[in-house]
Amino acid sequence: MASSPPPPRQTTLLVGGSNGTATLCAILGDRSNPANDGHTLRVATRSSAKYLDRGAPRTWRCAEKKHLSDVVSADFLPTRSVTHVGTPHAVFPYGNDEDSSGAGGPSSNAGELTQLERAISGVGAPDDGGVADVVVLACPVSAHLSLLRRIAKALYRLDSRGLLGTAHRPPILIGTLYGAGGFDWMARIAFFKERPGGFVGWKRPLALFGLKAFPYLCKSLKAGEVSLHGRFPQLQVAVSPSNAHTRHRARVLLDRVLQNAATGKKLEFLGLSSAEELGGDGTVGEESVALQNESGGHGTIETASSARSAMMIAAQTHTQLKEAREGGAAGAVAASMPPPVLSATGNKQSPLTNSLPASPALDLLLTRSLSDHADPSSSLAFLTCTLNATNQILHPCILLALFDDASMKPAGAPDDGTIAWNPKKELTPLPRFYADGAAKPLAGQLITSIAGGEMYFVIDALERLLSPRGYDPISALHGGEPVGRRIMNWLHNSPHDLGQRSGLTTAAMQKEWRNLYGNDETAEGDEDEEQPIGNAPGLIHRESILAKFMSFGLSHNSRLNAVLSPCIVDESSKNSPDGTIRIRPNTTTRFFTDDTQHGLCIYLGLAELLGFDLERDMKQTLYVVRRLQKWMKKEFVLPAEQADGKRKIVGSARDLAETSAPQAFGIHTVRELRHFLGLDVFGEMQGVGAEGRLGKSGLVSRL
Numbered sequence: 001m002a003s004s005p006p007p008p009r010q011t012t013l014l015v016g017g018s019n020g021t022a023t024l025c026a027i028l029g030d031r032s033n034p035a036n037d038g039h040t041l042r043v044a045t046r047s048s049a050k051y052l053d054r055g056a057p058r059t060w061r062c063a064e065k066k067h068l069s070d071v072v073s074a075d076f077l078p079t080r081s082v083t084h085v086g087t088p089h090a091v092f093p094y095g096n097d098e099d100s101s102g103a104g105g106p107s108s109n110a111g112e113l114t115q116l117e118r119a120i121s122g123v124g125a126p127d128d129g130g131v132a133d134v135v136v137l138a139c140p141v142s143a144h145l146s147l148l149r150r151i152a153k154a155l156y157r158l159d160s161r162g163l164l165g166t167a168h169r170p171p172i173l174i175g176t177l178y179g180a181g182g183f184d185w186m187a188r189i190a191f192f193k194e195r196p197g198g199f200v201g202w203k204r205p206l207a208l209f210g211l212k213a214f215p216y217l218c219k220s221l222k223a224g225e226v227s228l229h230g231r232f233p234q235l236q237v238a239v240s241p242s243n244a245h246t247r248h249r250a251r252v253l254l255d256r257v258l259q260n261a262a263t264g265k266k267l268e269f270l271g272l273s274s275a276e277e278l279g280g281d282g283t284v285g286e287e288s289v290a291l292q293n294e295s296g297g298h299g300t301i302e303t304a305s306s307a308r309s310a311m312m313i314a315a316q317t318h319t320q321l322k323e324a325r326e327g328g329a330a331g332a333v334a335a336s337m338p339p340p341v342l343s344a345t346g347n348k349q350s351p352l353t354n355s356l357p358a359s360p361a362l363d364l365l366l367t368r369s370l371s372d373h374a375d376p377s378s379s380l381a382f383l384t385c386t387l388n389a390t391n392q393i394l395h396p397c398i399l400l401a402l403f404d405d406a407s408m409k410p411a412g413a414p415d416d417g418t419i420a421w422n423p424k425k426e427l428t429p430l431p432r433f434y435a436d437g438a439a440k441p442l443a444g445q446l447i448t449s450i451a452g453g454e455m456y457f458v459i460d461a462l463e464r465l466l467s468p469r470g471y472d473p474i475s476a477l478h479g480g481e482p483v484g485r486r487i488m489n490w491l492h493n494s495p496h497d498l499g500q501r502s503g504l505t506t507a508a509m510q511k512e513w514r515n516l517y518g519n520d521e522t523a524e525g526d527e528d529e530e531q532p533i534g535n536a537p538g539l540i541h542r543e544s545i546l547a548k549f550m551s552f553g554l555s556h557n558s559r560l561n562a563v564l565s566p567c568i569v570d571e572s573s574k575n576s577p578d579g580t581i582r583i584r585p586n587t588t589t590r591f592f593t594d595d596t597q598h599g600l601c602i603y604l605g606l607a608e609l610l611g612f613d614l615e616r617d618m619k620q621t622l623y624v625v626r627r628l629q630k631w632m633k634k635e636f637v638l639p640a641e642q643a644d645g646k647r648k649i650v651g652s653a654r655d656l657a658e659t660s661a662p663q664a665f666g667i668h669t670v671r672e673l674r675h676f677l678g679l680d681v682f683g684e685m686q687g688v689g690a691e692g693r694l695g696k697s698g699l700v701s702r703l
Contacts, residue, residue: 006034006037006038007034007035007037007038007039007256008038008252009038009039009040009129010038010039010040010133010134010253010256011039011040011041011042011122011127011129011130011131011132011133011134012028012039012040012041012042012132012133012134012136012253012256012257013042013043013044013119013120013132013134013135013136014041014042014043014044014045014088014136014138015043015044015045015116015119015135015136015137015138015139015147015151016045016137016138016139016143016147017043017045017046017047017050017051017139018138018139018140019216019218019219019220019226020138020139020177020214020216020218021043021045021051021138022050022060022062022218022220022226023060023062023216023218023226023228024041024136024138024257025041025043025051025058025060025086025087025088026060026061026062026084026085026086026226027062027084027086027259028041028086028257028259029041029059029060029086029087029088029089030084030085030086031086031087035256035259035261035262036086039256040089040127040128040129041086041088041089042088042089042090042091042092042119042125042127042129042132043057043088043090043091043092043119044091044092044093044094044115044116044119044120045091045092045093045094046093046094046095047093048091048093049223050223051088051091051093051223052091052093053223053224057087057088057089057090057091058087058091058223058224059085059086059087059224060085060086060087060224060225060226061083061084061085061224061225061226062083062084062085062086062218062225062226062227062228063081063082063083063225063226063227063228064081064082064083064084064227064228065079065080065081065227065228065229065230065558065559066079066080066081066082067079067230067558067559079558089126089127089129090119090125090126090127092115092116092118092119093115094114094115094116094150095115113157113158114154116150116151116154117154117157117158117163119132120132120135120151120154120155120158120164121158121163121164123163131163131164131165131172132172133170133172133173133253134172134173134174134175134253134254134257135151135172135173135174135175136175136176136177136257137175137176137177138176138177139176140590140593140594141178141180141181141590141594141595141598141599142181142590142593142594142597142598144176144181144183144186145186145189145190148186148187148189148190148191149190149193149194151174151190152190152191152193152194152195152683153194155206156194156195156196156199159202159203159204160196162203164202164203164204165203165204166203166204167203167204167205169204169205170205170249171204171205171206171207171245171246171249172204172205172206172207173207173208173209173249173250173253173254174206174207174208174209175208175209175210175211176209176210176211177211177214177215177216178210178211178213178214178389179209179210179211179212179237179238179382179385179386179389180385180386180389180391180392180594180598180599181386181389181594181598181599181602181660182382182386182598182602182660183208183210183382183385183386184208184210184238184240184377184378184379184382184681185382185660185665185676186660187208187681187682188676188679188680188681188683189665191680191681191682191683192679192683194683195683199683199685200684200685200688200689200692201684201685201686201689202682202684206682207239207240207241207246207249207250208239208240208681208682209237209238209239209240209250209254210237210238210382210385211235211236211237211385212234212236212237212238212270212384212385212388212389212477213232213234213236213389213390213480214232214391215231215232215235215258216228216230216231216232217229217230217231217232217559217560217563219563227562229559229560229562229563230558230559230560231263233481233482234265234268234481234482235254235258235260235265235266235267235268236267236268236269236270236278236477237250237254237267237268237269237270238269238270238271238378238381238382238384238385239269239271239378239381240377240378240379240381240382240681241376241377241378242271242272242273242368242371242372242375242376242377242378242381243368243372244283244287244367244368244369244372245366247269247273247284247287248287250267250269251267251288254267255267269284269381270378270381270384270385270473270477271371271375271378271380271381271384271473272371272372272374272375272380272381272467272468272471272473273369273371273372274381274473277476278473278476278477279384279471279472279473279474279475279476279477280371280471280473281369281370281371281471283369283371283372371468371471374468377677377678377680377681379466379677380463380466380467380471380473380474381473383462383466383474384473384474384477386602387455387458387459387462387474387602387603388459388474388477388478388479388480389599390480390481391594391595391599392594392595392598392599392600392602393447393450393451393455393480393599393600394438394447394554395591395594395595395599396591396595396596396599396600396624396625396628397442397443397446397447397450397624398433398434398437398438398440398443398447398554399417399437399585399591399592399628400442400443400446400624400627400628401437401438401440401441401442401443401446402419402431402433402436402437402440402443402565403417403418403419403584403585403631404417404442404627405419405440405442408420408421410582413582415630416584416631417584417585417631418570418582418583418584419582419583419584420580420581420582420583421580421581421582421583422578422579422580422581423579423581424578424579425579428564429564430564430565430567430569430583431564431565431567431583432561432562432563432564432565433560433563433564433565433566433591434554434555434557434560434561434563435555435556435560435561436555436565437565438550438551438554438555439551439552439554439555440551441547441548441551443550443551443554444546444547444548444549444550444551444552444554445547446620446624447547447550448540448543448546448547448550449540449543449547449620450600450620450621450624451479451480452479452488452493452498452540452543452546453498453535453539453540453543453620454535454603454607454617454618454619454620454621455603455621456475456478456493456494456495456498456499457495457498457499457502457504457505457535457607457612457617457618458603458606458607458610458612459474459475459478459495459499460475460495460496460498460499460500460504460505461499461504461505461508461509461610462474462508462606462610463475463495464499464505464508464509465508465509465512465610465670466670466673466674466677472496474495475494475495475496478494478495487546488546491541491542491546492541493540493541493542493546498539498540501539502533502534502535502536502539502617503531503532503533503534504533504534504535504610504612504617506533507533507611508610508611508612511610511611512670515669515670515671516671534612534613534616534617535616535617535618535619565583565585566585566586566589566591566592567583567584567585567586568583568584568585568586569581569582569583570582570583570584584631585631587628587631587632587633592628592631592632596625596628596629596632596636597634597636597655597658597659597660597661598659598660600621600624600625601625601636601637601650601659601660601661602659602660602661602662603618603621604618604621604622604625604637604649604650604661605650605651605659605661605662605663605664606661606662608648608649608650608651608663609662609663609667609668609669609670609673610670614637614649614650615643615649622637622649625637626639626640629655634655634658635653635654635655636650636653636655636656636658636659636661637649637650637653638652638653648663650663651663651668662676
């Protein structure tokens with residue numbers, strides 16, 4: 001039996017020194033794994049001591065805890081352990097001075113390139129991987145903007161020197177393992193800020209991606225060692241630009257980075273072109289059927305396995321595809337003839353090249369669906385990642401429940417979250433964040449009222465104002481994980497339900513009408529003045545029961561139960577007679593810096609933009625942010641005593657610029673938000689280029 005051909009070549013660059021980088025170094029850098037053959041792995045980081053061992057790339061050992069199910073990882077279910085050992089091919093330590101010298105490989109051919117520029121271009125690298133195919137940010141959300149600015153500056157310089165390749169090469173994929181905090185917003189700012197004068201467009205195309213949820217729950221306490229406590233059950237991604245070619249490219253590259261062939265997981269694309277159950281029109285389903293062999297066949301011929309698949313594959317032209325969708329004669333014929341898909345037999349080219357595909361792939365890769373035209377930058381897909389991220393809900397609420405517990409507060413302790421903890425009695429050195437913190441009733445109550453109520457008001461109103469009619473790409477993925485989403489839908493607690501019962505969606509649409517067209521007094525009588533508007537008790541069905549289940553589920557999750565709380569120990573309390581210590585929350589960790597100003601503050605900013613009364617409609621979210629910001633000694637929203645009704649609670653806050661609220665971007669209306677989302681994520685100025693060509697044209701020159 002002939003052996004399978006080796007996997008295609010791929011070069012992956014990990015940017016950042018986080019726990020996720022360490023985990024991928026161990027898994028993707030494992031040379032003994034045949035799946036990693038031809039996969040060049042580079043790391044660019046400021047943590048040189050962590051990723052270099054005496055000048056050479058450090059070997060990482062990852063102990064992975066395998067669960068019976070990633071969907072339901074209860075602590076009473078059995079688990080097993082797997083160890084991964086791997087080493088990246090090259091490490092490029094960069095500093096704040098953008099020095100072009102340093103470790104990471106030979107520099108004789110690198111000229112004046114910085115370490116990050118070498119890592120991206122492959123010039124002067126100790127490997128033969130060439131230009132990176134995919135650049136992955138594995139870092140906290142709060143680091144997105146600073147790293148994107150570095151990457152943007154490097155890409156602009158490399159592009160100007162022709163070191164990225166030409167327009168005939170596939171796009172370089174740039175993105176993050178966690179797309180929360182408005183990742184595409186940050187890309188627009190970074191590439192705008194770093195754009196050199198006279199720049200119009202890229203010589204080689206670029207593509208942006210962001211995963212909805214961080215795929216790994218991992219922690220490294222020692223250089224060279226990392227623990228992987230579990231994997232997120234779903235892999236959902238936003239990709240820009242929105243077209244079949246970019247999605248196909250992203251699937252090929254990210255499937256390998258995320259080890260989907262080994263785990264059996266599949267990448268799901270978000271946005272208007274997503275599957276119908278994800279709020280889209282199903283475009284990606286048709287593409288995946290037609291391109292299945294292109295992305296993973298490796299020289300084999302595959303046939304359609306179902307009538308629908310056969311129908312789509314057999315649609316060799318746009319006309320046939322349309323007839324097949326509508327159930328016409330051509331569709332019936334196609335359904336009975338399952339042909340081979342894009343045979344690659346004898347073709348030694350990598351699927352990552354731009355070799356001319358056959359139909360129907362040629363049609364799908366070259367044309368665009370109506371949904372892709374409606375949102376060419378996938379802004380709604382990235383909004384899905386931003387507004388449905390679970391960490392920004394869970395972490396702040398659990399922090400407050402744990403560190404604001406009056407029963408654990410020592411006498412005379414300052415109002416900075418200080419609590420008492422006895423390691424001998426509790427049998428853990430510090431409180432377990434989920435097992436102890438989420439077990440407190442207040443945690444479940446806050447999470448339910450915010451995630452199942454206040455956030456839903458914002459999601460429904462914003463989606464109505466930004467998304468085409470009939471699509472719900474944001475609200476379709478509410479509630480984080482699928483089990484909770486089904487329960488909320490069954491109880492009629494979806495964003496649409498909450499938006500309607502609160503009257504806030506209608507109020508936001510009426511406000512936008514007045515902003516755009518003025519106030520037509522003749523229509524005043526049509527408004528239902530008797531319907532109460534705003535957040536009120538009882539809007540969430542079965543709220544108290546949901547809160548109890550929330551606390552129980554989080555505190556008994558086997559993926560989460562080993563995570564300790566981010567604490568600082570009061571050294572003066574270590575010598576107490578009974579072993580009790582005083583601890584306070586570490587406000588410099590991502591539990592604070594990511595999830596407060598780049599999570600909850602986005603919701604508060606959007607609610608203010610939509611015209612909500614924050615004190616009434618976002619009461620619990622506002623309470624959580626005000627308490628946490630006090631511990632952080634920041635002002636992301638106006639404190640309660642300063643909220644006089646005259647100043648904006650979000651827009652007037654002292655430290656607004658440190659958040660990702662839209663007001664920090666200079667956005668105060670829905671119309672301004674639409675204009676901002678219309679900007680190119682990579683700083684291209686298509687309008688300027690088109691006007692330049694127009695000005696030089698023969699017709700205009702005659703005028």
